[in-house]
Amino acid sequence: MCVPPLNDNETGSPVPGVKQRILVVDDDPMISKLVSGTLLKEGFDVDTVNDGLKALEFIDAGSPNLVILDLMLPGVNGYEVCRRIRERSQIPIIILSGICNEVEKVKCLDLGADDYISKPFGARELLARVHAVLRRAKPPEMRALTPPLIRVGEIDLDFKQRKVTRNGIEVKLTPTEYSLLQELAVNSGKVLAYAYLLEHVWGPQYQNEKEYLHVFIGRLRAKLEADKANPRYIITVSAVGYEFKDTAASAEQTP
Secondary structure: OOOOOOOHHHOOOOOOOOOOEEEEEOOOHHHHHHHHHHHHHOOOEEEEEOOHHHHHHHHHHOOOOEEEEEOOOOOOOHHHHHHHHHHHOOOOEEEEEOOOOHHHHHHHHHHOOOEEEEOOOOHHHHHHHHHHHHHHHOOOOOOOOOOOEEEEOOEEEEOOOOEEEEOOEEOOOOHHHHHHHHHHHHOOOOEEEHHHHHHHHHOHHHOOOHHHHHHHHHHHHHHHOOOOOOOOOEEEEOOOEEEEOOHHHHHHHOO
């Protein structure tokens, strides 16, 4: 399913007082010029490289706030670049690709990408997705009634430090993974519908992107569950949504 164009009112705005840097990785000079020009007009600092190896070298030298990554690159392709970035960093990644199908999108999300935009695309769509990803990468504000620490079974979420541990060992999460886990944890014991999670974690323009939710739930289970095929904490409620709770504790309490 191709990503539809977004409405004018769905774009965000740069964070006041903060100049964020975006790395554009594309070997097509026209696409690179179009993307970088759009981002520069929006107030971002932009760097461009035209192959995967240069992208990795650039990131090692100094992390940008976001990477916009083409898949068909000379030398090290975009899939491998995405995988290697995610091995060493939690930098948000948006894939920019001429391949428009759900299988490809899921493959890239599984590799660690945060979003996927199909070519051709419009400037408003690009900016909306960029702002949405950068918003998720910002430390979320503490909700008025949210305790600074939530503990569910072996999992601790420290909202002040934006830190997640399992059995006392820190679990590294991408910004989107953290936002999703936070939404589940704050509502621990409640079933959250697919549409609710998509809107509150990704944004209203992602209402039809259910595959995003399935992939990121899978990524959280891989990091938090002892057996992701038989989850203890992140429970699927068939045809409805997901619930975060400690099923082992629930089973112990059952007479």
